[in-house]
Amino acid sequence: MAxxxxxxxxxxxxxxxxxxxLVAIAVGVGFLMLWTRERVxxxxxxxxxxxxxxxxxxxxxxxxxxxxxxxxxxxxxPLSPIPDGELAARRLEDFGGFDRSPxxxxxxxxxxxxxxLGGITVAIQDESGLVPVAFxxxxxxxxxxxxxxxxxxxxxxLVDRLADYTxxxxxxxxxxxxxxxxxxxxxxxxxxxxxLHPRELSRVLGWDALxxxxxxxxxxxxxxxxxxxxxxxxxxxxxxEAFVDxxxxxxxxxxxxxxxxxxxxxxxxxxxxxxxxxxxxxxxxRNAPSEAWRLAFWGASGRAWRIHVRLTPLAxxxxxxxxxxxxxxxxxxxxxxxxxxxxxxxxxxxxxxx
Numbered sequence: 001m002a003x004x005x006x007x008x009x010x011x012x013x014x015x016x017x018x019x020x021x022l023v024a025i026a027v028g029v030g031f032l033m034l035w036t037r038e039r040v041x042x043x044x045x046x047x048x049x050x051x052x053x054x055x056x057x058x059x060x061x062x063x064x065x066x067x068x069x070x071x072x073x074x075x076x077x078p079l080s081p082i083p084d085g086e087l088a089a090r091r092l093e094d095f096g097g098f099d100r101s102p103x104x105x106x107x108x109x110x111x112x113x114x115x116x117l118g119g120i121t122v123a124i125q126d127e128s129g130l131v132p133v134a135f136x137x138x139x140x141x142x143x144x145x146x147x148x149x150x151x152x153x154x155x156x157x158l159v160d161r162l163a164d165y166t167x168x169x170x171x172x173x174x175x176x177x178x179x180x181x182x183x184x185x186x187x188x189x190x191x192x193x194x195x196l197h198p199r200e201l202s203r204v205l206g207w208d209a210l211x212x213x214x215x216x217x218x219x220x221x222x223x224x225x226x227x228x229x230x231x232x233x234x235x236x237x238x239x240x241e242a243f244v245d246x247x248x249x250x251x252x253x254x255x256x257x258x259x260x261x262x263x264x265x266x267x268x269x270x271x272x273x274x275x276x277x278x279x280x281x282x283x284x285x286r287n288a289p290s291e292a293w294r295l296a297f298w299g300a301s302g303r304a305w306r307i308h309v310r311l312t313p314l315a316x317x318x319x320x321x322x323x324x325x326x327x328x329x330x331x332x333x334x335x336x337x338x339x340x341x342x343x344x345x346x347x348x349x350x351x352x353x354x
Contacts, residue, residue: 052299055118060295060307062117062345063124066107067293067311068320074233074262074288075102076109077124079343100288102262105342109289110234111296113338117346120299121338127226127308128290129234133201134194134224136162140243143278147242148217150210161206165190177205195224197308197325216330223294225308225324229286232263243285244275251275263287296329304331 063077070078071087082090082103090099107114109126116122131144136159145155157175164176169192172178179189182205190204198219201207207215221239230243237255241247247255251273263269266281277285291311298304308324340346 048299048301049303051118052120052297052301052303055116055120055299056297056305058118059116059120059122059297059346063107063122063295064309064311064321066343066345068313071098071100072289072291073100073102073106074264075104076106076289078103078106079341079345080105107341108259109293111236113332115338115340116297118299120297123296123332125294125296126231126234126289127223127292127294128228128231128286129236129239130221130223130226130294131230131239132224132227133162133198133222134166134227136166139227140230140279143242144218144222144239147221147239148210149214150218154206158204158206158210162201162204165204166192166194168192181205197224197306197327198222199327199329200224223292223308225294225310226290226292228290229284231286231289232266232269233258233287234289243278244273245278247273247275296332298331302331304329 066079067077070081072078090101091097107124109124110129111123111125113121113123131141132139133141133144141159141162142155145158146152150158160173160176164173164178170178172181177190182189185205187205195201201219201222202215207218210218217238221236230240232240235243237258240255241252244251254273263272264287266277266285269285270276270281279285291313293309293311295307295309296304297307305326306329307326310322310324311320312318312322313320
């Protein structure tokens with residue numbers, strides 16, 4: 001009996017060891033499969049990001065080639081060359097300048113998304129449709145903050161702190177913040193220079209305390225690359241309403257039809273909307289796009305980039321455009337499939353993933 005019991009115990013111990021070994025092997029295989037899946041997912045994402053970057057560069061260079069060779073109109077960027085005869089007539093009609101009347105079929109410059117090469121999405125925003133923040137003491141930053149939804153009681157302090165962040169002196173404005181105030185809360189002192197790009201607004205003391213939605217709108221509707229009159233045809237509609245005194249139902253209905261019926265002057269804007277523009281309608285507002293653009297790209301990788309470019313068609317012995325800034329940005333919320341760009345240069349793209 002003792003020998004048979006001992007043998008049974010030994011066999012039970014061996015069986016338990018085998019079972020434990022099988023469990024350990026199964027767990028190890030499971031971890032290996034999980035690790036492998038993660039590496040495959042990372043490799044797939046890296047591949048998608050590389051494809052997006054290739055498509056981004058191809059789309060950007062094609063767009064800028066068109067912009068460098070075809071003059072802008074009030075409606076945006078024409079996609080086909082303007083015949084020599086029409087070019088001459090446009091210059092004669094505007095006394096040596098250039099008649100920017102719409103031709104039809106222009107690429108919109110109001111942030112409207114398009115499908116570019118390689119399946120990537122691109123949106124072009126004319127920066128004259130945004131509020132300049134490089135020199136906040138002379139720009140309508142309060143209206144930007146009002147449009148973005150910042151509390152009215154906080155606006156004076158936000159404006160002063162942005163001005164202190166960008167000026168070169170150490171004199172603190174009434175509601176501002178200089179190096180001492182930043183050091184007091186453990187932050188790096190302000191650089192004392194104009195903003196390099198709107199994403200830098202999150203580094204300004206006080207602006208970083210805005211809700212994420214308000215800060216995101218302020219960043220989306222501002223520019224550090226342009227300082228001039230606001231474009232009535234490319235400004236985001238919520239921002240444009242902040243420049244109108246009491247934009248009622250008639251005003252909003254007319255703004256909703258802006259894509260089909262452009263505004264050609266501040267006088268026409270006031271006549272057709274029944275509302276008054278806040279500022280000088282002849283000098284504070286414009287109707288044609290500028291040569292400063294913000295390009296936004298996003299694709300299958302889920303990541304987005306912003307590129308600020310400045311067209312320089314009259315540059316002597318230099319490129320016809322310059323790149324002012326490139327940085328990552330949040331991917332826009334765009335559920336609908338964007339339309340393709342109606343140009344042969346974007347047809348049958350070799351990078352298209354279908």
